[in-house]
Amino acid sequence: MATNALSGFPPALVRRLVIKIGSALLVDPAGEVRVDWLRTLVADVAERKTAGQQVIIVSSGAIALGARRLKLPKGGRGSLEDAQAAAATGQIALSQCWASLLAEKGITAAQMLVTLDDLENRRRYLNASATLERLVALNVVPVINENDSVATTEIRFGDNDRLAARIGQAARADAVALLSDVDGLYTANPHVDASAMLIETIETIDARIAAMADGGSASGMGSGGMVSKIQAARIATGAGAHLAIISGKVDSPLAHWANGGKGSIFLAAQGKGARKGWLAGRLTTRGRLIVDAGAEKALGKGNSLLPAGVASVEGLFDRGDVVDIVAQDGRVIARGLIEYDSAAAVKIAGRRSEEIAALLGEMPRSVLVHRDHMAMV
Incomplete structure (x- = not known):
């Protein structure tokens, strides 16, 4: 137009x-x-x-x-x-x-x-x-x-x-x-x-x-x-x-x-x-997931965020809260609903999905943020 x-x-x-x-x-x-x-x-x-x-x-x-x-x-x-x-x-x-x-x-x-x-x-x-x-x-x-x-x-x-x-x-x-x-x-x-x-x-x-x-x-x-x-x-x-x-x-x-x-x-x-x-336009979030370059590239292709791509976790949050997904240079690249609380997210950050059960005693979900509950910003 x-x-x-x-x-x-x-x-x-x-x-x-x-x-x-x-x-x-x-x-x-x-x-x-x-x-x-x-x-x-x-x-x-x-x-x-x-x-x-x-x-x-x-x-x-x-x-x-x-x-x-x-x-x-x-x-x-x-x-x-x-x-x-x-x-x-x-x-x-x-x-x-x-x-x-x-x-x-x-x-x-x-x-x-x-x-x-x-x-x-x-x-x-x-x-x-x-x-x-x-x-x-x-x-x-x-x-x-x-x-x-x-x-x-x-x-x-x-x-x-x-x-x-x-x-x-x-x-x-x-x-x-x-x-x-x-x-x-x-x-x-x-x-x-x-x-x-x-x-x-x-x-x-x-x-x-x-x-x-x-x-x-x-x-x-x-x-x-x-x-x-x-x-x-x-x-x-x-x-x-x-x-x-x-x-x-x-x-x-x-x-x-x-x-x-x-x-x-x-x-x-x-x-x-x-x-x-609604997710992308939010002005408040409960935490931040700092991701590596590989995860950033994967998110850009429309994939979910796996624990392996998360370098660090910041903030206190519960499952279902909105968190920012942040590149290593500080850019907010996405926003989404987290599948785990902050304590569990810290434990599984950087780990492969198949390791989750051993770390947490169960593996209810294989991703930290599912692509259906995530918006790129």
């Missing part, structure tokens, strides 16, 4: 679209919703829905809104308790704003609040996926945010870029659009380097592309930067969805992009099956 045909993510080519809006775009420095700008975005959404596109929104802003109402320092991010209180207070205002503006266009809004664990746990992930499917079938626009009022470090996405990508995966979206304070991926940070050049199309996220990311959030209000957007692109494209970074600093940002505005599109990779896509 030609990249120029994808520009703007037209409804004719993108049936289901996830749109992410960051705090710096939605909330002004005084802590108020930028209602006039948001109304132009809602008009974009309404136009796309009229054209047949299904839209899901991932909206930041709850902490920033709540911090102002509670008069909290540091934008509500001075402590976990402040952030949780600000989120609880601001989420009401945020939801009311979205519901009101969408209603002006005759659109019903729904709210979903999720934590990282909701999308890392397979059963809850499937529940979220089913809810999203039903909502869009009912012609509703789901408005999603991280549940910051209860999330702690261990169960947080930390930024809504990766949340948007995971929601896109759960919703089986065709594309994800990240509205940002920059209009795409540049060869360097355009805020500090005037010679930086926009990259309009990214077919593969390799080391060169990753090196261009800047971890800072220009506004100081949000929690993401270009690093999180690259990570989001890995998740989305690995699940078979395109991902775009476009400017949200203009009115009607989606229409602006569709009519020739700048943007960067990460092209979707060949989609994995639903289960393997």
